[in-house]
Amino acid sequence: MAYRETEKMRQRKAEARQRIVDCTFQCVMDGGFRSARINRIADLAGVATGTIYRHFESREDLFAGVFRLATQREVDKVAEALATEGNAAARLETALRQFAERALRGPMMAWSLIAEPVDPKVEEERLKYRKAYASLFETAIREGISEGCLPDQDARQSSTCLVGAIAESLVGPLSPTQPARIRRQHLTTPMHWSIPSFAFACRD
Incomplete structure (x- = not known):
């Protein structure tokens, strides 16, 4: 039987x-x-x-699954912020500020998701989620262009630049070698993001 x-x-x-x-x-x-x-x-x-x-199947398979779980939570938070009231520029600023503040509140996890050297299988997931962020930002930028609150530009290129810019700006503060007092200082310092200026700089 x-x-x-x-x-x-x-x-x-x-x-x-x-x-x-x-x-x-x-x-x-x-x-x-x-x-x-x-x-x-x-x-x-x-x-x-x-x-x-x-x-x-493997250690890498387990890590990739955990990476997907953790990063999807952050993507969902960005999507929520982009779905709030206000024009597209204001919503982009809110989303970026929330992304940065959440990262600084959980620096080790954020470092692991953004910059920690990882196995190729996990790196593949990292690239997928960078594209997911970029897709959300691209939609918001296109909406901003339609609303007139953002200048005409290549929305896809600008969104890719935006993902790279915020990740790069957080690498230093999130680094495990960064003293805890410096990370706390970043967390208590208000985050200022100028989306219209950034978008203008990225225009064709």
């Missing part, structure tokens, strides 16, 4: 997988992907190391 997995077994497997993801997420939040060692994750999740590989 062929073995048939029971609902209880499926639930236990799902719970174990979720614990693995949650514990990996916590490891990354505490010390970046470099600190997320399989043995440590297994200990925190209360499973054997072999159990991790029954749920994920």
Whole structure:
């Protein structure tokens, strides 16, 4: 008689997988992907190391999944900010400010998502989500052009530049080598973003 997995077994497997993801997420939040060692994750999740590989093909596969989870949360927050009231320039400023402030409140996770050297599989996910951010910004810039609050320009090029600019501006403050007092100073200093000026600089 062929073995048939029971609902209880499926639930236990799902719970174990979720614990693995949650514990990996916590490891990354505490010390970046470099600190997320399989043995440590297994200990925190209360499973054997072999159990991790029954749920994920490889360490890189697990990290890519955690990266997707963490970054999608940030993309969703940017989308929410861009859906608020106000003209496109104001909404872009709100989204960028929120992105930066959330990054500075969780510097290790933000560093891991933005700049930490990672495996190729995770880097592929990083590029996908940069495109996701750029797509959101491109839509907002096009709306701003239509509204007349942003000058006519190549919206796709400007959105790509915008993603690169904010990531680059945060690398220093988020770096693990940056003293904690400096990161706190960045967090308590108001963020000022001039979207119209930036967009004007990027016009054809």
